[in-house]
Amino acid sequence: MWTLFRKELSSFFTSLTGYIVVIIFLLINSLFMWVFPGTINVVESGYANLDALFIMAPWVFLFLVPAVTMRLFSEEKKTGTIDLLLTRPLSDMQIVLAKYLAGTGIVIISLIPTFVYFYSIWQLGDPVGNLDLGGTWGAYIGLLFLASIYVAIGVFASSLSDNQIISFLIAVSLSFVFYVGFDSLAQLSSADQLAFYIKNLGINEHYSSISRGVIDSRDIIYFLAVITIFLLFTRTVLQSRKW
Template sequence: MLTILQKEITSYLSSLVAYVTIGVFLLVLGLFLWVFPDTSILDYGYADLGNMFSTIPYLFMFLIPAITMRSLAEEKKEGTFELLATRPITDWQIVLGKYFACLLLVLLALLPTLVYVYSVHQLGNPIGNLDVGAVIGSYIGLFLLGGTFVAIGIFASSITKNQIIAFTLAVFMCFFMFSGFDSLSGLLSFQNSEIQNLGINEHYGAISRGVLDTRDLVYFLSMIGLFLLFTKTVLGGRKW
């Protein structure tokens, strides 16, 4: 698994795709935080990072599929997966190696956002007037959200040889899992809370408020495990 993880990281970092994707992510996030009047912290007048943590999930819906789309689809298209499968490694090692490699890239994309946290921390009056607990909780939520989206993206990449199709499927599934159940609850007049609890947004919002509930942790870990299991099942039943 470690060999696959190292191979994937080296492959990503040796191409411009990862740098361009992460660069665009940080640029768009910076525009939302500091430039666009409706979401700018400077216009808001308060040392608050709520806009950042509410914007990143929607940027993740495009960033993460762009990272994961080539993980298995490219292997299948180039015919290199057969060579990989002949090595003394299991399907689970292949899936987890690629999963953790993509997750590491997501974490690398998040690290520069700490500059925004420091900037808002310094802009507070007095300096440091920032809800640190909520910030920590939000980063934990982003890590779990990123892990779930990566699992979804890996699954989408496993069911097609076309990277564009893998990207499109992953974007749709990430959006539906994050916001789709909220929309469904709005259409139905009964059991709204039960339907909302099926979606990621409800659990991400709870963690972002600094409330670490074991039910939310179990939800995210279950979603990650479920989509990784789907991916392993697809690889186990390959006929290509």
């Protein structure tokens, strides 16, 4: 499994996809944090925080992650190597996990350079270091979980079609629904209790919760459950080729 994982991860960078994703992610977030005018601009707002990163990153990942994952199975199907892949001495779940972990690896690599933002904001604080560390680290954890769900959705979408564009569109649509779709649906409900349960089906409710710096086991369970569900869906799609 780890051999396949390393192969998939290295392929992102041999094809320049990995570099492009990291550069675009950092560029867009940097522009909104430091250049574009607005309430989340650090210089303009006068507040030393990383709110801009944690507000913009989910939207940037919403498109970048599907762009990364769309080829994971679609390319294998189109070139006919999927059958060869399935004959490896690996279980279907190990194949799914290897590709999922490779996609998640790109997310982690994208987030590592943002610690430069963290250091900059730390130095800009008055006094130096005047930063809500609990909220910041909680938001980083939440962002990693959020992007990990996007990866799981993207891997599933990639298994559905041999057309990468179709896989991309499916992944973006599903990720959008899970990020803000349930919030919008909850607003249509006149029953507060029902609205509460609907909102809790979406990513944003749990991402916002964990971003406050409180690591709630219910949020962790939610993220892990959604990731697991989509990985199991992907395994089922692969197994259906053998029926």
